[in-house]
Amino acid sequence: MLKTNDRNDPAETVTPMLRAGIIGCGDVARQHMEGYLKSERFEVVALADVSAQAMRGFDRRYAGSAAYHPQHFIDYKELLKQANPEVVSVCVWDKDHAAVAVAAAASGAKAIICEKPMADSLGAAAEIIAACRASGVKLVVGHQRRFLPSFNLAKRMIADREIGDVRMMTAYAHDGLPNFSSHQTDIFRYLLGDVECTWVMGSVERETDRWARATRIEDKALAAFGFASGAQAMIFLELTPEWGWTTRIYGTEGMIECGLTDVRVMNAKSRGWKVHEPASEFARPGEDRFEYIEGNAAQARELADWISGAAPGHRGEAMNGYKALEMVHAVYESARTHTQVWLPIKTRVNPLELMVAEGHLQVRYPGKYDVRARPPHSEATEGLHNT
Numbered sequence: 001m002l003k004t005n006d007r008n009d010p011a012e013t014v015t016p017m018l019r020a021g022i023i024g025c026g027d028v029a030r031q032h033m034e035g036y037l038k039s040e041r042f043e044v045v046a047l048a049d050v051s052a053q054a055m056r057g058f059d060r061r062y063a064g065s066a067a068y069h070p071q072h073f074i075d076y077k078e079l080l081k082q083a084n085p086e087v088v089s090v091c092v093w094d095k096d097h098a099a100v101a102v103a104a105a106a107s108g109a110k111a112i113i114c115e116k117p118m119a120d121s122l123g124a125a126a127e128i129i130a131a132c133r134a135s136g137v138k139l140v141v142g143h144q145r146r147f148l149p150s151f152n153l154a155k156r157m158i159a160d161r162e163i164g165d166v167r168m169m170t171a172y173a174h175d176g177l178p179n180f181s182s183h184q185t186d187i188f189r190y191l192l193g194d195v196e197c198t199w200v201m202g203s204v205e206r207e208t209d210r211w212a213r214a215t216r217i218e219d220k221a222l223a224a225f226g227f228a229s230g231a232q233a234m235i236f237l238e239l240t241p242e243w244g245w246t247t248r249i250y251g252t253e254g255m256i257e258c259g260l261t262d263v264r265v266m267n268a269k270s271r272g273w274k275v276h277e278p279a280s281e282f283a284r285p286g287e288d289r290f291e292y293i294e295g296n297a298a299q300a301r302e303l304a305d306w307i308s309g310a311a312p313g314h315r316g317e318a319m320n321g322y323k324a325l326e327m328v329h330a331v332y333e334s335a336r337t338h339t340q341v342w343l344p345i346k347t348r349v350n351p352l353e354l355m356v357a358e359g360h361l362q363v364r365y366p367g368k369y370d371v372r373a374r375p376p377h378s379e380a381t382e383g384l385h386n387t
């Protein structure tokens, strides 16, 4: 399909729409969908989910859009074979990212958006990267906060030295480091201009048998990171009641507090805290799910530009996703080895799994539970999903 200009002027260029397929039609897939539709650069031609109900839920929600006309597949491999999408969204749980992304890389797709955390181990993440490189597929990891105006303003202020040299950044997390904090480790690097994290030291507590979408997680964690620029960062996971997407940045000449919609700055010229609310493009601040719509639409548009050659790269390019996961797994590796861990780490398996297998980190209160799993799609759970 071609996207024509409003005036239907044949002299004006028309942009070819990219054909997208989404694998896994749950919560985050809805964000990919809205990103594709709002960016106006994609048509959604295929959905795959083991639950037909989940796909029907998407039809009910998006059927009104001209760019939404998907075939449905229960088996994602059939989607790749029969629908031949140019872009594939990998929106299944972390443990399945590698299998689905590797199959998508071999399918002839031009690009993949793989959800965060990139995989459930660094070995699996490396497999995805290798498969995409071998097939010349562009690979993006869905850390959509790189595309929010607030984080981009804060990044610019840091680059412009509005708070001098960054010394320390802090963030508060919950529901497991891989699930929640891969966004935060990614944002630390992004704010500093994608500088390398050089070392990590961390500690975890796991007294309950806690999981997030079938990935084993901890109850509490404390993590410290060192960067090549000389800055440090810390994550506090469930050590206090606070959690969220705010990042506090402390510099030699001021402070920045960056949230999803606004940036507060205090420096010599601000006379106290000065609040900035940068303009957004695809959603209104305060609107329901603002960050997901704004972030995913900008993420999708930049991917379309990367594919067309209009953009030299993509902010969510795979190695950034890999490094965000590496920082998280280095916290576990530090806890496992009781050492300050220097990056890159060589441990290919999930160090938290290794710790448990080695008999450390015994659960004190048995009873497995998952903080992110939802009941399977069925008539009985209609309304609980995709809302």
Ligand SMILES: NC(=O)c1ccc[n+]([C@@H]2O[C@H](COP(=O)([O-])OP(=O)(O)OC[C@H]3O[C@@H](n4cnc5c(N)ncnc54)[C@H](O)[C@@H]3O)[C@@H](O)[C@H]2O)c1
Pocket: 023, 024, 025, 026, 027, 028, 029, 048, 049, 050, 051, 054, 074, 075, 076, 091, 092, 093, 094, 096, 115, 116, 117, 142, 143, 144, 179, 213, 374, 377
């Ligand atoms: N970027 C973000 O802010 C963000 C937000 C939420 C979730 N996520 C990530 O997205 C991923 C999915 O999380 P979610 O909350 O959307 O999960 P979800 O449970 O809401 O959805 C997953 C869907 O995948 C389907 N599925 C399972 N196995 C499948 C298979 N083999 N083939 C096709 N479909 C299959 C399930 O039926 C379900 O509909 C996770 O990796 C999570 O970490 C990212």
